[in-house]
Amino acid sequence: xxxxxxxxxxxxxxxxxxxxxxxxxxxxxxxxxxxxxxxxxxxxxxxxxxxxxxxxxxxxxxxxxxxxxxxxxxxxxxxxxxxxxxxxxxxxxxxxxxxxxxxxxxxxxxxxxxxxxxxxxxxxxxxxxxxxxxxxxxxxxxxxxxxxxxxxxxxxxxxxxxxxxxxxxxxxxxxxxxxxxxxxxxxxxxxxxxxxxx
Amino acid sequence: xxxxxxxxxxxxxxxxxxxxxxxxxxxxxxxxxxxxxxxxxxxxxxxxxxxxxxxxxxxxxxxxxxxxxxxxxxxxxxxxxxxxxxxxxxxxxxxxxxxxxxxxxxxxxxxxxxxxxxxxxxxxxxxxxxxxxxxxxxxxxxxxxxxxxxxxxxxxxxxxxxxxxxxxxxxxxxxxxxxxxxxxxxxxxxxxxxxxxx
Numbered sequence: 001x002x003x004x005x006x007x008x009x010x011x012x013x014x015x016x017x018x019x020x021x022x023x024x025x026x027x028x029x030x031x032x033x034x035x036x037x038x039x040x041x042x043x044x045x046x047x048x049x050x051x052x053x054x055x056x057x058x059x060x061x062x063x064x065x066x067x068x069x070x071x072x073x074x075x076x077x078x079x080x081x082x083x084x085x086x087x088x089x090x091x092x093x094x095x096x097x098x099x100x101x102x103x104x105x106x107x108x109x110x111x112x113x114x115x116x117x118x119x120x121x122x123x124x125x126x127x128x129x130x131x132x133x134x135x136x137x138x139x140x141x142x143x144x145x146x147x148x149x150x151x152x153x154x155x156x157x158x159x160x161x162x163x164x165x166x167x168x169x170x171x172x173x174x175x176x177x178x179x180x181x182x183x184x185x186x187x188x189x190x191x192x193x194x195x196x197x198x
Numbered sequence: 199x200x201x202x203x204x205x206x207x208x209x210x211x212x213x214x215x216x217x218x219x220x221x222x223x224x225x226x227x228x229x230x231x232x233x234x235x236x237x238x239x240x241x242x243x244x245x246x247x248x249x250x251x252x253x254x255x256x257x258x259x260x261x262x263x264x265x266x267x268x269x270x271x272x273x274x275x276x277x278x279x280x281x282x283x284x285x286x287x288x289x290x291x292x293x294x295x296x297x298x299x300x301x302x303x304x305x306x307x308x309x310x311x312x313x314x315x316x317x318x319x320x321x322x323x324x325x326x327x328x329x330x331x332x333x334x335x336x337x338x339x340x341x342x343x344x345x346x347x348x349x350x351x352x353x354x355x356x357x358x359x360x361x362x363x364x365x366x367x368x369x370x371x372x373x374x375x376x377x378x379x380x381x382x383x384x385x386x387x388x389x390x391x392x393x394x395x396x
Contacts, residue, residue: 009237012321015314031396038385039207042378047330054384057394065388105330111309116213123210132245132303144390180240186252187236190263192342196255198229
């Protein structure tokens with residue numbers, strides 16, 4: 001299922017086509033494609049080139065790790081994410097490695113890397129669904145994530161699947177229109193809250 | 199000047215070509231192109247589709263706002279950013295609008311939006327240089343940014359310029375090789391810190 005963004009101005013094809021489906025095919029993801037996704041993440045911008053992003057990645061073929069990641073997700077997400085061939089967690093390194101000072105942009109830069117990952121997925125015919133709904137404490141203890149790192153988000157990744165596997169509620173959500181605020185609501189000029197004039 | 203990433207696996211052209219130059223041309227940026235950049239940001243993913251990103255944008259033709267943004271940057275950034283035709287700030291809405299609870303992913307999702315913006319810029323022949331080096335308190339007071347919002351980063355945006363305008367130090371930085379950690383350092387399997395086996 002495709003769900004292109006109804007854009008007001010032209011944008012890169014992968015940006016228009018990227019979306020976060022609930023329905024994933026069980027088809028495994030080829031290694032080379034997965035590597036391209038993380039390569040895209042790798043070349044994101046970051047404050048002082050710190051590259052604070054880390055990813056825990058589990059393919060369904062590694063059932064033990066896959067089940068561990070799945071168990072970190074909230075139940076509502078487990079219901080559909082369990083069909084995805086790849087599950088993962090993003091993690092932020094919260095201090096600069098060179099001086100151990102807090103990195104104010106750790107989450108920001110993990111976001112940049114994961115955005116790259118999701119766009120590269122789109123290019124490869126894959127989709128990523130990021131999830132805020134996961135248990136960060138459980139992730140930390142399950143994967144022994146050290147103190148200076150912070151679990152950020154879960155994600156499911158794979159080829160698009162059939163919506164018939166989804167619950168009725170999820171089928172509705174899957175088919176709902178995509179919506180965003182107009183630019184006037186977030187692109188300001190010199191006065192806060194007032195749309196830029198260009 | 200182009201500076202393509204020496205990628206280990208193929209990625210979207212704009213991801214390979216995006217980088218953060220110091221040398222910008224004074225050539226103004228066409229309105230339609232700017233709109234495409236913010237349209238790309240607009241369609242980023244966000245937790246609960248909150249879209250926590252806001253942007254303050256100043257073109258050089260609006261000298262008053264431009265100087266206000268420039269003054270928020272640290273001196274080292276002002277030295278090169280003052281040549282860029284567009285300066286701006288990203289700002290995060292830190293609480294969910296529907297329930298006023300803290301949005302743990304506010305910075306993360308601003309990062310996703312700005313990553314889209316930077317890739318669309320690359321598509322349009324433009325470059326974005328994001329800056330952690332700015333005074334968030336000054337930005338807040340200058341632009342009367344409300345309490346539930348947090349200034350995130352500065353950015354300069356424009357067509358590539360000549361490095362001869364830069365200081366010697368900056369010329370060296372501009373010509374330095376691009377570098378990233380290998381995937382083995384940030385893509386883990388079931389054990390923290392151990393490279394994923396795929």
